[in-house]
Amino acid sequence: MTTPLTDGAGGTSPAAATAEIPEEIAMVERLRELREQVTTQMGGPEAVHAIHAAGRRTAREHIAEFVDPGSFREVGTFATFVDKVTAPDPGPYGGGIIGGHASLDGRPVTVAVDDDSVTAPARRSTGKAARLYQMALQQRRPYIEIATGDTIPSLAARPGKTGTAGARTFGAEPAFPYLLERQRAIPVVSMVLGDTSGASSFSAGLCDFLVQLKGTRLSLAPAAADAETAPNGTGQPAGEVDAVVASPDEAYAAARRFLSYLPSYAGGPLPVAGTDVPLDYDDQIARLVPARRSRAYDMKAVIRRICDAGTFFELKPNYARNVVTGLGRLGGIPVGVLANAPMRMAGGLTPECCLKAVSFVCLCDAFGIPLLVLQDTPGFLVSAQAERDRAIVRVMTLLQAMSLITVPAVSVVIRKAFGLAFVILDGNRQVDLSLAWPGAEIGFMDPPVAANVLFEPQIKQLPEHERAAFLAAKAAELGVGFEPYGVAANLTIDDIVEPGETRGVVARYLKDSLAARPPRTAPSPLASWPRWY
């Protein structure tokens, strides 16, 4: 809001006004005028008009809608392109990125938004995103990039605005190397709200949370360059995107929600909220899980009952749905939940599931968010296709990730856990607390399959009609050994818990183990892992 310094501008003659205003005031006045002009006109009135005509928001409008009202403090308002040799026209102020500091739900953040009133390749040539990122890093607060879209076609044709030489554009954009070696020191969110390519797309491949507006295209090169190679409208598989949204407002809400579970910086205090929620015995939860091993059920319903009410926020909900990943709270403490989903392929794990799980475990570990693993899986789904899809490497990478976790972790076998899948999801014995529900089956292989494999010679000698019964009997025999009391006896699991007390047991355990943990002095190894491999 601009407060007039004099009320003479309207009525008095220019000469009189100059005489009345001391130079000190005039300087301020000039700044105000310039600022007003720069912030409202941006890349030019016709550009702003075109953006509005296309039903879009300008960069400043995005910021105003996204952050806490009135909290935005701009940085680099007067930045402009540095490369005056190849772009002699200095271009509009703002330098293609609008950004600064603000608060989000009362917590400080830094935002950098593509200014699409400025044409694409000219953007990012001021090093402004880099400056903003460095400031966020220094002040240990989340950094949020909003890609508003490459350009509006009617603007792309304007002469003189695509000026800077490519190599220099790239070389002058140092946010990129900073992001490459960021090792998740602060949370980075990338929102893709328009067709995005080039330097604006880089953070999408390096962030902690990627939101994409439905129907937009995210790619390293503009559409014309890869119209033939892009496999579909979005130009990429869904797995990399954490949330697909229908509107910019939904994107803001998703980013806000995501950040509400994260500390402001890696190693910082977790944003604990609602610690007074009851941890009472839950007499409903046991009914959600059918005892019959082959019956499917909704694992998300189980997760929602274990987490504090209304806190579960699922990530990548439409990718590799045999596993569920998401953030929630338990007794107010942020927690990452990794669970099998028996609704989908009985909860069997595909190579994509491993990718999704690894990506999630890295996120949680980097930011010190405790992990809760809920197991109910027949194991890794084996098939010729899975082998072609690099199942061995994918599975072993999940094992490696689970073995490297440094956050408190609790695993609960809800119903089934076999062989390598159990070993891996139990963090290769790295979880702090390994639990099972009383109906859990834990063993080296799904019993019916195991019976078939182990007793193959005997089965072959039996007449055809006796085989099924023989197998069933042997499977049942094996099944007895798979009851959780066996593995509890030798401490392969630490204890058997009632479904109803699970929430309380896990919440109290996490609270105690977080309190006991010394502050982190170095980033966890998983913090440097790629967000998608």
Place this chain on the structure above:
Amino acid sequence: MSHASTKPARPTLREHIERLADPGTYAPAQHFSEGMDQVSEADGGEALIDGRPVTLGLSGHLVMRALNRRHPYVAISSGTGGLARGGRRNLGVLDTVWGMSGGPMLAEMAGRRRDVPVVSAIVHHSFGDSSFFTGMSDYVIQLKGACMALTGPRVLAIGTSEQVTMEELGGVDVHARNGQADTIAETLDEVYAAIRRFLSFLPSAAGAPLPVTGPGRQPDREPAPGARQFVDGLCDRGSFFELRRDFAPSLVTGLARLDGIPVGVLASDPAVDGGAFSADACLKATRLVCTCDAFGLPIVFGIDSPGPQPEAISRAMMLAQAVQLAEVPKCWVITGRAHGPGLLVTGPARIATDLVIAWPGARAGYYETEQSAADEQHWAADGIVTPAGTRATLSAHLRGVLGSSPVSRPGRTLCTWPVGF
């Protein structure tokens, strides 16, 4: 297990080791107890390969010994998974899931931080432990006819009713194409030779001296455009050891010697998809960058590429991250075009031990329309060098930064990255 009578007798572990290692050097392990496993001489032991000590064993059984002794480990597939090894033996105690699933061995491997080179040789059908082990090995070689898969066709048929042959499930064609085998061998002798060759480029352990040899034979030609022409003209004659040849062929990767110095080489091949980095090519490159960084090998890039394919955004960023985080000396030779995000791998922020040169006529720029000739731009930071002068420039640079008795200075970050990509 029965074998078709036409097949030659399957070599024992001892026979494999005696044919692979230096003659007369094999010393089987003494009987001892390790975890829940009784380890005995039947499981392997120590031998010399080219005069350097190595532990060799059945799948992962003896990997702890190699880690403790700080020398390479070579796993030779046992042909049995955890089920056959532990499951049958322990039918009465089905509660020992961890041990049966190879837990202790896998735990050692998962936490190893790549301090010693680990090799997996798939010379028999390998499921369970033996195949798991490959997923965390620095080098995987598969013999034609051997199958490598999480589990075998029999369990598959029982568990899922899918009927496949060994070849269809995990034969060499499968893993040549998906990149899970670094080398495919036709014969056992090829297997042994390739393992010796792979190890010859690496120090015995991270931080140990780099195996620099005397100046190698000069290449018989100058480097020329094209990935293989670049490699052949740059490296010591006959030294190039290609890895994952049939996986993502738009990028040629391997180990080689440059004037006796072991290096990792990555060259884009403009003959395949114009040299574009597909998502798979990024995976291929990342694995080699991590291996080089873990064992202190300098990296040489030959770039003639339009950059990553536009949709390969995440994998391209992963590769750029790996390159950025790698602490070994890195050299880039821009041989043709390096435009589009191809510039990503030229590493915008460079460390002092890096070198960036371009051939005359090379062009670079973010967008193709904006690319400019090398001599107009700052990206060829260390100058324009002719193809003929490239080898001498690189060798002088590497000798300079490595010093007279080069020790492999391993990076500290990428050694905990995934091993398999």
